[in-house]
Amino acid sequence: xxxxxxxxxxxxxxxxxxxxxxxxxxxxxxxxxxxxxxxxxxxxxxxxxxxxxxxxxxxxxxxxxxxxxxxxxxxxxxxxxxxxxxxxxxxxxxxxxxxxxxxxxxxxxxxxxxxxxxxxxxxxxxxxxxxxxxxxxxxxxxxxxxxxxxxxxxxxxxxxxxxxxxxxxxxxxxxxxxxxxxxxxxxxxxxxxxxxxxxxxxxxxxxxxxxxxxxxxxxxxxxxxxxxxxxxxxxxxxxxxxxxxxxxxxxxxxxxxxxxxxxxxxxxxxxxxxxxxxxxxxxxxxxxxxxxxxxxxxxxxxxxxxxxxxxxxxxxxxxxxxxxxxxxxxxxxxxxxxxxxxxxxxxxxxxxxxxxxxxxxxxxxxxxxxxxxxxxxxxxxxxxxxxxxxxxxxxxxxxxxxxxxxxxxxxxxxxxxxxxxx
Numbered sequence: 001x002x003x004x005x006x007x008x009x010x011x012x013x014x015x016x017x018x019x020x021x022x023x024x025x026x027x028x029x030x031x032x033x034x035x036x037x038x039x040x041x042x043x044x045x046x047x048x049x050x051x052x053x054x055x056x057x058x059x060x061x062x063x064x065x066x067x068x069x070x071x072x073x074x075x076x077x078x079x080x081x082x083x084x085x086x087x088x089x090x091x092x093x094x095x096x097x098x099x100x101x102x103x104x105x106x107x108x109x110x111x112x113x114x115x116x117x118x119x120x121x122x123x124x125x126x127x128x129x130x131x132x133x134x135x136x137x138x139x140x141x142x143x144x145x146x147x148x149x150x151x152x153x154x155x156x157x158x159x160x161x162x163x164x165x166x167x168x169x170x171x172x173x174x175x176x177x178x179x180x181x182x183x184x185x186x187x188x189x190x191x192x193x194x195x196x197x198x199x200x201x202x203x204x205x206x207x208x209x210x211x212x213x214x215x216x217x218x219x220x221x222x223x224x225x226x227x228x229x230x231x232x233x234x235x236x237x238x239x240x241x242x243x244x245x246x247x248x249x250x251x252x253x254x255x256x257x258x259x260x261x262x263x264x265x266x267x268x269x270x271x272x273x274x275x276x277x278x279x280x281x282x283x284x285x286x287x288x289x290x291x292x293x294x295x296x297x298x299x300x301x302x303x304x305x306x307x308x309x310x311x312x313x314x315x316x317x318x319x320x321x322x323x324x325x326x327x328x329x330x331x332x333x334x335x336x337x338x339x340x341x342x343x344x345x346x347x348x349x350x351x352x353x354x355x356x357x358x359x360x361x362x363x364x365x366x367x368x369x370x371x372x373x374x375x376x377x378x379x380x381x382x383x384x385x386x387x388x389x390x391x392x393x394x395x396x397x398x399x400x401x402x403x404x405x406x407x408x409x410x411x412x413x414x415x416x417x418x419x420x421x422x
Contacts, residue, residue, distance in 0.1 A: 006220060008129040008169070010118075012235050013159040018222035019230035021239035028303075030240050035150070042076045043132070043151040046084040050092075051114055053362040056085055065355065078147070078353050083190040087147045090188050090199045091133055094145075098137050108138045111175070118169035123213055124220045126167060134170040138177060142170060143184040143201075144257065150329060151191035157202040160185055165327030168213050183209050195383040237288055 005021055006014065014021050043223045045062075048054040059081045066073050095110050112135035119128035136142035142168045147156050157163070163185040171178045185298075186201040194200065222228060230247035242248050325331050336343055352368045375387055 006223070007164045008127070008165040011165055011216075014223055015161060015216070015219040015240055016233060016235045017239070017247070018219065018228035020224065020239050020241055020245075022228060023230065023245055024239065026244065027240045032072070033413050036070045036073075037069040037072040038074050039149045041069050041076065042080045042083060043147060045076065046087045046149075047115055049084045049088045056081070056088075059084060060357065063354075064349045078357065079191060083147075083149055083188075086190050086198060087145075087188045090186065091135070091145055092368040094143060094186065094201075095135055098135075098141060098143075101140070107140070110135055110137045113170075113174050116174055118166060118173045120165055120169040120213075120216075123165075123217045125161075125166060127216070127220065128169060130167065131166045131170065131174075134166065134174055136170070136175050136180065138175070139179055139181070141182050141184060142167060142175060143186060144170060144179045145186045145188060145408060148187060148189040150189075154192040154194045155187050155188040155189055157185045157200045159202070160187065163244050164209065164212050165216065167209060168216070168384045169404075171209075178206055179212075180206050182206070193383050195381070205223040207208070234288070234389075237292045242293050243300040248293050258307070306378065 005025065011019075045054070045059055049056060049059060049284065059076075062076045063078055064080060065076045067076065068074075091112075098110050099107075106225070112133065113131070114133045115130055116134065117128060117130050118134070119125065121127075131144060132147045133145040134142065135145075144163045146155070146160070146163055146166075165184050167185065171180075182203055183203055184201055184203045186199065188199050190198045192198075232245070232246060232247040232250070236242050236245070237250050239248075301311050301314060302316070304311050305314065332343060352364050356362075356364050
C-alpha cells in the first residue's frame with residue numbers, strides 16, 4: 001500500500017516545517033526498528049480483539065509467544081494484551097454511550113471501521129493514511145480513536161493534528177458525510193503516564209473542523225512551493241531529514257551560542273555548574289532535538305563509510321561480541337556426562353505478573369514487594385507526584401533567586417544565516 005508523502009502521523013512536522021517533505025524525499029527509507037515492530041504486533045493484537053477475531057482469553061494464552069515482525073523476534077507480553085483490552089473496552093464503551101445517548105428515540109445505527117484507509121480529498125488527494133478506528137452515527141457524532149502503544153512520549157488528544165486529519169478524511173471517504181453535530185478525538189495510550197489517564201477525549205464542532213481543514217490546505221500548498229521554508233524545533237525529533245537539514249544545524253549552533261558564553265572545543269567538556277539557571281533551562285529544552293540531530297549525523301556518516309566512501313577522521317570497526325554455541329545438542333552430548341546438571345542455567349522463578357496470570361489476581365500480593373524507583377528529573381507536566389527532598393534547598397538559594405525564563409526550541413533559520421556553516 002505504501003505511505004503518503006503527506007502522512008497524517010507526521011502532520012505536526014510538515015505543518016510546522018513545510019520544507020521537511022522535500023528534504024525527506026532525498027533520504028533513503030528509514031530502517032526498521034525493534035520498537036516499531038513491537039508497536040505493530042501490539043496494534044495487531046488490539047485490532048483482533050476489537051473486531052472479534054480473537055477473544056481476550058485467547059490473547060492471554062499467547063503471552064510469552066514469539067512472533068516475527070519486520071525481521072525482529074517480538075514476544076507477546078502482558079502489557080500488549082492489557083493494552084488491547086483497554087483499547088477494546090474504550091471503543092465499545094463509547095459506542096454504547098452513543099447508542100444510549102438519545103434515550104428511546106429512534107436513531108441511526110452506529111458504524112465502525114478499524115484499520116481503514118481514508119483520504120482527506122477535500123484538502124488534498126495526497127493526504128491519506130490508515131486510521132486505527134473510526135465510528136459514527138449520522139446526524140450525531142463522529143469519533144476517531146488512536147491507539148498508541150509507545151510509552152516514551154505522552155500523546156495529547158486536544159488539538160491532535162494527526163487525528164484531526166483522520167476526522168476530515170473519515171468524513172470525506174468512510175462516512176461520506178459532514179452531517180454531524182460534533183467530532184471527538186480519543187487517544188488510548190496505556191503505557192505512558194498522563195495527568196488525564198490512559199484514555200483521553202477531546203471534542204470539537206464540525207464548524208471548527210472545517211476551519212482547521214482550511215488551515216491544513218494552506219499547509220499542504222506550502223509544502224509544494226519551489227523553496228519551502230525549513231523550521232527547526234521539537235518536531236525535528238522524528239524527521240528523517242534532520243541529518244541533512246540546514247535549519248537543524250543552524251538552530252542547534254544558535255541555541256548553543258545563545259546559551260553559553262564560551263563554546264567548548266571538540267573533546268573538551270563544558271562545566272555545567274558555571275551556567276545560570278536560565279542558561280541551563282534553555283539548553284535543556286534542546287536536549288532531545290539536538291541529541292536526535294547528532295544521532296542522524298552519525299547515521300549519515302556511517303552510511304557513507306558502509307558505501308566505501310572516505311570520511312576524514314573516522315572508520316568502521318567490528319564491535320565486541322560474545323561467543324555462542326554452534327550446536328547446543330552437541331555441547332550436551334560431549335560435556336553433559338562430565339558436568340551433569342551444572343551444564344544448565346539455574347532455573348528462575350517467573351515474575352509476579354506471570355505467576356498471577358496462572359493463579360489469579362490478588363493471590364500473590366502477600367509474596368511481593370515493590371522497591372522504590374530511581375529518582376529522576378521530569379517536567380512538571382508529568383502526572384507522578386513530586387518526591388520530597390530535605391537538606392538541599394539552602395544550597396541553591398542564590399541560584400533560585402534570579403527569575404527564570406526558558407525558551408522553547410522553535411527557532412526559524414533563514415538560508416542567509418547558514419553561510420560558512422555547511
